[in-house]
Amino acid sequence: MEFQLKYITPDIKLSSYDDRLFKTEVVFDHHMLVWFISGETKIIQADESHVFKAGDIFLIPRNQLATIINYPKDGLPHKSVVMHLSVEKLRTFYAPLNAQPKEGAPTKIFHFKNHPLLESCLASLIPYFDMEDEIFPEEIASLKIAEAISILRRIDPNIDNLLANFEEPYKINLADFMEKNFMFNMPLEKFSYLTGRSLTTFKRDFSKVFNTTPQRWLTQKRLELAHYQLSNKKRKPVEVYLETGFENLSHFSYAFKKHFGLTPTELVGRRTVQ
Template sequence: MPVRQTNNNAEIVFTCSEAVFYNTELIAEEHSIVRVLSGELKVIQANKTYVFGAGETHLFPRHRLATLITSEKDGLPYQAIIVKLTQDVLRDFYEQKKNQIAIVPKSEHIIPLPQSPLLDSFFSSMLPYFDLEYKLPQELSKLKIYEAVTVLQSLNKDIDNILSDFSEPHKINLVEFMERNYMFNIPIEKFGYLTGRSLTTFKRDFKKAFSTTPQKWLTEKRLERAYYQLTKERRKPIDVFYEVGFENLSHFSYAFKKQFGQSPTELTTARK
């Protein structure tokens, strides 16, 4: 198994990648705090890339798209603790604070958190939980989420505005969203949800906007991005295919050759 997870409950997870290199797409249904214990985590969003190493922590806001690439570093596998700040618990936490929250612009990006003894203490306190032979009591899990939010409040003055937003995606500009997020390999249904549309409405609006089907357009856009990275940025096919939205190298190579008349390897070999 490439990834091992210890999950005492739905909110607190210890994850360990036993593979040297592991990729996945993420669209979080809940806000999540991630502390990297060892190895390295690369997070690629539409217009920004982050790299987190051991001891670093970040908040991943819900409903944000990202490609995650984990790898070993300094001979150690990727290990991390993930704490999901569930909507039900956050609603309880903010129930009496509705009039105390300032309105500021919402963050579209991951929020790196500064080094802090409070964060260190918080995550250290959870390590023994993963050795339990029984499920962590739900009330204790809730208390740990309350503690996490309180720590975040001390580190980021705008955090309440983000965590207390319980709205669901509303209908947004489809063209702008797709042009910004086409490289993420998620189901068409998820693209529809994130633009505030049912699958039927998404396909109808997409056809009207782009005069083609979502899958055909996505493939062409991903291949165009790959071609640019291979020719202008002089990257290797093995480093490109996943970042542009393909699940495996063979499918990428087949689609690329069908589109451009030569495989990615033939293209990069010819440029030398």
């Protein structure tokens, strides 16, 4: 596996990956503006999924759970430029402006395809990744981030509802959130933060709601979803484990057999015979 990250500042990086696929389950602390140079990415969220290809530009909101699967394609590595739009940088940008974000505005992935202004802004960063011994000036980085934000606001004026909103997660309905997001293989600390709770309070509330431990409940829910995908949606085990919260295929097969008495492959075999 050849996965490389190169930062020119803490907020701007180039990633490159040339193995078969790379999967990660994340919740970002910052908004992420991404430009694909080559390769393909599938982003799976609770309510929807997206497939992005070379030339696409998109913005992932912070504090959103997602499974991300990166693929090399057409003999080229998966390669992208990523810019973090941190709360600190956004506060600085919006300080002189009178932006009033709407409460309850939807937090979604924004897709800008190959918008020429954004592409030009992000492509201008490429030469800096080749500067081996020179330090990328912070003032230039700040200017580039401000340029990107300005372009985003020009493309979509409603984006202020996302970028100018600096609130942290507040206490929300635990059952609703977990039923919607159980397939993401996140540490319990992340689940507790996103539901507006300390880890101790999260475990206590979880026990009251579900009458079991978080880990047992999560495993059972993921296995039930996997079984449904295999038997009803006619999908393959190698596709299913990637999207149901399991770290690798062997662990998925072991847990599946322990719970259902047969492996995912055996279940698919029965389906084929029928």
